[in-house]
Amino acid sequence: MHGTKFTRRSFLLASSALGISVLAAPLAALPAAAPVTPQLIEAAKKEGKIVWYTSVDLPLAQKVAQAFEAKYPGVSVRVERTGAERVFQRIGQEYSAKIHAVDAVNSSDAAHLLVWKREGILAPYVTEDMAKNYPPEHVDPDGMFASFRATLSPIAYNTKLVDAGEAPKSFKDLLDPKWSGKLVKSHPGYSGSTLTATFQTARDLGWSYFEALSKQKVMQVQSATEPPKKLSLGERAVAVDGVEYVFLQLIEKGNPIAIVYPSEGTPLVVGPSAIFKNAPNPNAARLFHSFLFSRECQQLIVDAGGLRSFHKEVKDKEGRTPLAKIKLMKEDAEAVEKQVEEIKSKYTRLFKV
Amino acid sequence: MTTIAAPLPRGRPRGIDLSRPVMLGLAAVLCVLIVLPVSQLAWHAVVDRDGAPTLENFRRLWSDPAFVEPMLTTLTLATSVSVACCVVAAPIGWLVARTDLPFTGVVRALVMASFVTPPFLGAVAWEILAAPNSGLLNQWYRSLTGAGTDEYLVNVYSMGGLIFVIACYTFPYVFVLVSNALDRIPSDLEDASAILGGRTWRTAARITIPLALPALLAGGLVAFLQAMILFGSPAILALPAGFHTMTTKIWSLFQYPPKPGLAAAAALPLLLITIVLLRGQQWLMGRRGYTVVGGRSGRPRPTALGLLRWPALGLCLAVLACSVFLPYGALVKTAFSRVPSQPVSFDNLTLQHVRFVLFEFSGTRLALQNTFLLGVLSATLGTGLALVVAYLSGRRAVPGHRTLAFLATAPVSIPGIVLGVGLFLSYTRPPFVLYGTLWILLIAYITIELPAAYQQLQSALKAVHPELEEASRILGATRLQALGHVTAPLLRSGVIAAWCFVFIGTMRELSAAIMLFTADTKVISVVIFDLNESGDLGAISVLGIAMLLITFAVVLLVNRIPGLGGWRPARPGG
Amino acid sequence: MASVELAGLTKRYGALAVVDRVGLRIEHGQLVCLLGPSGCGKTTTLRLIAGFIEPSEGEVRVGDRLVSSAGWAMEPQKRNMSMIFQSYALWPHMTVAGNVAYGLELRRLDRETIRRKVQAMLATTRMDAYADRYPADLSGGQQQRVALARALVVEPETLLLDEPLSNLDTNLREEMRFEVRRLHDEYRYTTVYVTHDQAEAMTTADQIVVMNAGRIEQAGPPEEIYYRPRSEFVAQFIGGTNILRGKGLDGRHLSFAGRALRCSGADVPAGGTIAVSIRHHDIRLLAAPPPGAENVLEARIARQVFLGSVRDYLVEVADGTQLRVVAPAEHSIESGSPVWLHLPPERCRALAG
Numbered sequence A: 001m002h003g004t005k006f007t008r009r010s011f012l013l014a015s016s017a018l019g020i021s022v023l024a025a026p027l028a029a030l031p032a033a034a035p036v037t038p039q040l041i042e043a044a045k046k047e048g049k050i051v052w053y054t055s056v057d058l059p060l061a062q063k064v065a066q067a068f069e070a071k072y073p074g075v076s077v078r079v080e081r082t083g084a085e086r087v088f089q090r091i092g093q094e095y096s097a098k099i100h101a102v103d104a105v106n107s108s109d110a111a112h113l114l115v116w117k118r119e120g121i122l123a124p125y126v127t128e129d130m131a132k133n134y135p136p137e138h139v140d141p142d143g144m145f146a147s148f149r150a151t152l153s154p155i156a157y158n159t160k161l162v163d164a165g166e167a168p169k170s171f172k173d174l175l176d177p178k179w180s181g182k183l184v185k186s187h188p189g190y191s192g193s194t195l196t197a198t199f200q201t202a203r204d205l206g207w208s209y210f211e212a213l214s215k216q217k218v219m220q221v222q223s224a225t226e227p228p229k230k231l232s233l234g235e236r237a238v239a240v241d242g243v244e245y246v247f248l249q250l251i252e253k254g255n256p257i258a259i260v261y262p263s264e265g266t267p268l269v270v271g272p273s274a275i276f277k278n279a280p281n282p283n284a285a286r287l288f289h290s291f292l293f294s295r296e297c298q299q300l301i302v303d304a305g306g307l308r309s310f311h312k313e314v315k316d317k318e319g320r321t322p323l324a325k326i327k328l329m330k331e332d333a334e335a336v337e338k339q340v341e342e343i344k345s346k347y348t349r350l351f352k353v
Numbered sequence B: 001m002t003t004i005a006a007p008l009p010r011g012r013p014r015g016i017d018l019s020r021p022v023m024l025g026l027a028a029v030l031c032v033l034i035v036l037p038v039s040q041l042a043w044h045a046v047v048d049r050d051g052a053p054t055l056e057n058f059r060r061l062w063s064d065p066a067f068v069e070p071m072l073t074t075l076t077l078a079t080s081v082s083v084a085c086c087v088v089a090a091p092i093g094w095l096v097a098r099t100d101l102p103f104t105g106v107v108r109a110l111v112m113a114s115f116v117t118p119p120f121l122g123a124v125a126w127e128i129l130a131a132p133n134s135g136l137l138n139q140w141y142r143s144l145t146g147a148g149t150d151e152y153l154v155n156v157y158s159m160g161g162l163i164f165v166i167a168c169y170t171f172p173y174v175f176v177l178v179s180n181a182l183d184r185i186p187s188d189l190e191d192a193s194a195i196l197g198g199r200t201w202r203t204a205a206r207i208t209i210p211l212a213l214p215a216l217l218a219g220g221l222v223a224f225l226q227a228m229i230l231f232g233s234p235a236i237l238a239l240p241a242g243f244h245t246m247t248t249k250i251w252s253l254f255q256y257p258p259k260p261g262l263a264a265a266a267a268l269p270l271l272l273i274t275i276v277l278l279r280g281q282q283w284l285m286g287r288r289g290y291t292v293v294g295g296r297s298g299r300p301r302p303t304a305l306g307l308l309r310w311p312a313l314g315l316c317l318a319v320l321a322c323s324v325f326l327p328y329g330a331l332v333k334t335a336f337s338r339v340p341s342q343p344v345s346f347d348n349l350t351l352q353h354v355r356f357v358l359f360e361f362s363g364t365r366l367a368l369q370n371t372f373l374l375g376v377l378s379a380t381l382g383t384g385l386a387l388v389v390a391y392l393s394g395r396r397a398v399p400g401h402r403t404l405a406f407l408a409t410a411p412v413s414i415p416g417i418v419l420g421v422g423l424f425l426s427y428t429r430p431p432f433v434l435y436g437t438l439w440i441l442l443i444a445y446i447t448i449e450l451p452a453a454y455q456q457l458q459s460a461l462k463a464v465h466p467e468l469e470e471a472s473r474i475l476g477a478t479r480l481q482a483l484g485h486v487t488a489p490l491l492r493s494g495v496i497a498a499w500c501f502v503f504i505g506t507m508r509e510l511s512a513a514i515m516l517f518t519a520d521t522k523v524i525s526v527v528i529f530d531l532n533e534s535g536d537l538g539a540i541s542v543l544g545i546a547m548l549l550i551t552f553a554v555v556l557l558v559n560r561i562p563g564l565g566g567w568r569p570a571r572p573g574g
Numbered sequence C: 001m002a003s004v005e006l007a008g009l010t011k012r013y014g015a016l017a018v019v020d021r022v023g024l025r026i027e028h029g030q031l032v033c034l035l036g037p038s039g040c041g042k043t044t045t046l047r048l049i050a051g052f053i054e055p056s057e058g059e060v061r062v063g064d065r066l067v068s069s070a071g072w073a074m075e076p077q078k079r080n081m082s083m084i085f086q087s088y089a090l091w092p093h094m095t096v097a098g099n100v101a102y103g104l105e106l107r108r109l110d111r112e113t114i115r116r117k118v119q120a121m122l123a124t125t126r127m128d129a130y131a132d133r134y135p136a137d138l139s140g141g142q143q144q145r146v147a148l149a150r151a152l153v154v155e156p157e158t159l160l161l162d163e164p165l166s167n168l169d170t171n172l173r174e175e176m177r178f179e180v181r182r183l184h185d186e187y188r189y190t191t192v193y194v195t196h197d198q199a200e201a202m203t204t205a206d207q208i209v210v211m212n213a214g215r216i217e218q219a220g221p222p223e224e225i226y227y228r229p230r231s232e233f234v235a236q237f238i239g240g241t242n243i244l245r246g247k248g249l250d251g252r253h254l255s256f257a258g259r260a261l262r263c264s265g266a267d268v269p270a271g272g273t274i275a276v277s278i279r280h281h282d283i284r285l286l287a288a289p290p291p292g293a294e295n296v297l298e299a300r301i302a303r304q305v306f307l308g309s310v311r312d313y314l315v316e317v318a319d320g321t322q323l324r325v326v327a328p329a330e331h332s333i334e335s336g337s338p339v340w341l342h343l344p345p346e347r348c349r350a351l352a353g
């Protein structure tokens, strides 16, 4: 394990040189934080690339990749973007075939990280930012992953097609017959955000809500990034779900979309990131991981991406409703993981797809 | 050992008889290509996770409405597409092949263009055109008629829409078969009817069309099978419409946690239907003496359409508008628009998608490279394999040639997605670990395209009378020399056609690739599919157009290879 | 030089013997015609000689070389033979000159020699004006001559022709018959010529081999085959004949239509039923009974047809048997008239078996 040795040595070197003993973890179990050292950058440059599987919207993922490439010339990022459930399926497929193609992963379904951690295929890596600037509950106690991003799964509508007064205020409002044939919704079989949101909504409102919703002639799309796009095209008037950050991006580009945070509470979707033990480019993976959690990158995904960040130094963008002012549904990745199959099969039975 | 060598057994040929090793080698290759994945499927369908035999998968298949409904949907879909294709393609085929329709060259080229279009790209284009609210056609309809915001003219997210879009890109199969058959009907047969007093239209109705019927039937069958096993278009259109077809259902079984056994069981009905249909066709064709088609005669005498020429051309162009003009118009517009659903204007004009696809999106280059490489390799190897098999079986050169021929046509009955599953099951564990490499995609493409290439070359070889080869051999040529001097040059156009066919097929293929790709082995079709999943229509349009340009460029290039067209194929003598 | 000898030659497809124990010796320089109805195995025999297929049993020898035996055949290209195919098999992608030159090129002759030989051969076959044409642009007769030129230019020891004239019109066919014979006489190779046209066989062959259902019925010079057919099949197939059936009286006579007929040929066993063949034009028609002549029968004209140089009568004898008689055209005898038939004893050939 050439890579491991190298890092341990560089880590020792770095910590002794800089004397950052302050970094002694607040939680006893959390591995010590690793800074970005010139050696790490050098080693990453030697590897020259990093493969990132992510479910974040493709243009945003590319922006992150470009920012990284600009900061560390010589290391290129290959973005593999699909829905979180397919990311998960593919990593499963690949690992079962002993194919180690992926370096770093980011999923909108936090439950996936729990599975991978249990399977022992993740590498622990705590960046300086994670240790210093993240609330402890958003960093895995073993340092296997941390919350790279968060977003909500609100309701939204096309302001050209729906008047503000008419717009739904809650999930229950969507069951009004006047919305029949006007709704668009993504699929928990493909999208991690939607799976998480489905879990939370079903838990809080009961499956009867989905049963009633399924009679509303909903247009079913795959990814949670797609309902916002269908909304902006004017293909449907109201999006039942869909990730907040794409809505925000489109609103800020001038699309006629408005977000509604439903009165029952808005599902919160946390998207953790991790790197793999058998990453083909281990050093580049670490460097990239450090970059993802840096203030710079976090501010980028908030500003340009419309995502929510747990980084203490990151500022919310003007004009967006701060997280604190929104009633949230409670996140519970462990429960999601236990119910994945049940959620999907119930959903498929109701919506027929 | 000093004395004379042991006498050779009398009558044994000297030197090594190569036919047996060749035969065995080929049989082994074909078995690996076809038998291995299929047997893996069959095996996984009847065992549970621990390897104990079970029929649970099949029980679920027949009892669970989540499977029965997609099956019925698929059958309805395939039947409708098949009928629609025949209804559209037969008249166009006849107009092009047998009448004095103007601009037949253009019509043929446009049909080719719709053939080259990947069905999933067509589906995306029709989303842009005919989504009920944002679709361009519906917007025009509303602005023209002043209809309310909820009203629409066409809805692509529906069974009807799906049938329409699939038919748009399936009818070329029927067209090619029908127009080729019509091209080959000797004009004396029509003349014979004319001399008996049959008028133009009557002759067409009583002689020409019945003689082309078997080709139409075969075309209808091909259309049925294509529609049944298609994955991309249903995945794009059926899901929003709220229903599954068998292929999308099988695909969904690979969501976490994957159920390969159930997927394998679900794949078997498709296999069975295909086999039954192909058998049925053989039986039907075998019964009637339709082999008349193929006599010797001069150019067919075109039927004069008179005043109907222009309306007939209009009809052809209307059909082609659906498969070529409108979709490509929509793609081009989307490629250069900020918001695809808004009208063309300077404000809305942008190069951002082009820039994104070509310079920002890190997956483009690799996918283009992979697709091109795989296309060329599959076309070359697939055509080569098909050629050898076609020769050995056509000339009965080795014992067991029938088996070879059967194996080479068998993949017709394996839907791409099913083959994908089978290959995945076969090549993810020792002794063959190919998953994650381009090889597995290469194998998939070759297997999928083998029947088409084989069929093409087999009929090309049929046109080369064996006596042409024998004439060369009796004058002193060895088998190989005869092949090189006579058969190969005569087959050249057939080989090139087969090569292009496989190449285009590879570019169009999505269903097996979607099961088999990994990050390093992505192909364009998969990239487009992924982009569609997140609704990035602009990027899809740019990629789709790029892909078509590449396809056209390669096909043109291959057809321009010097030395072609130097002779007119002819069958001297009888 | 090279005679061709077939011994017990048999070819089976499945259980069916398509060629059945054929034994034949062809002397060098002879032209032998294989004559027989369609499907009798002529082509198969020829292809056995050429080595395209292996015999199931028996042997083929050329000179004293064994070239085929059960399950084995020396490759065709090593036999120094040429063949003209039923379809001509001209290569459509080569010009006339290219087709003819091909065999010489395989023999690695130098360019000049090839040119000269091709020129000469095209002149012999009167095709020199068409050297640069492609086969598709030639008429049937021209194609046939190119095939001939291509086969002959390599100066084979053995020439095999498979119904080479069957696609030509009558005039051209007659002309080409003599052409084939002329070229044969000029080059003196051993020729095996397959045809189902007896006139073609008669005019060209030194020896005729009549085949039926895979077997040789009779082999011999044309006259012998014609005048002394040994079986009903041969008699019927060559030239057309009347077959009279009756009971044998003694060694030389049979009883037919109430008369005793004297005949020649095989012995007529007393008491057994026997067939006698007499050719149409060997029967003489008489208006009145000739006094005291033997072999005279009474008959009536059933119908007559004028054929230009002759008249073709159908007559009916006492027992109702109908016979065909060809008589000079000058005198016409009306239908229904009584006539007397004279059957010269030396023309009445009793057939064996």
Ligand SMILES: Nc1ncnc2c1ncn2[C@@H]1O[C@H](COP(=O)(O)OP(=O)(O)OP(=O)(O)O)[C@@H](O)[C@H]1O
Pocket (backbone or CB within 6 Å): C013, C018, C037, C038, C039, C040, C041, C042, C043, C044, C045, C196
């Ligand atoms: N490869 C084969 N397999 C099975 N049967 C065959 C094969 N080749 C020939 N036959 C059969 O053998 C018989 C003799 O065929 P052959 O071609 O020798 O006839 P032929 O005398 O040349 O007839 P024709 O005058 O029509 O050319 C036919 O009944 C034919 O069907």
Ligand SMILES: [Mg+2]
Pocket (backbone or CB within 6 Å): C042, C043, C044, C086, C162, C163
């Ligand atoms: Mg024959």
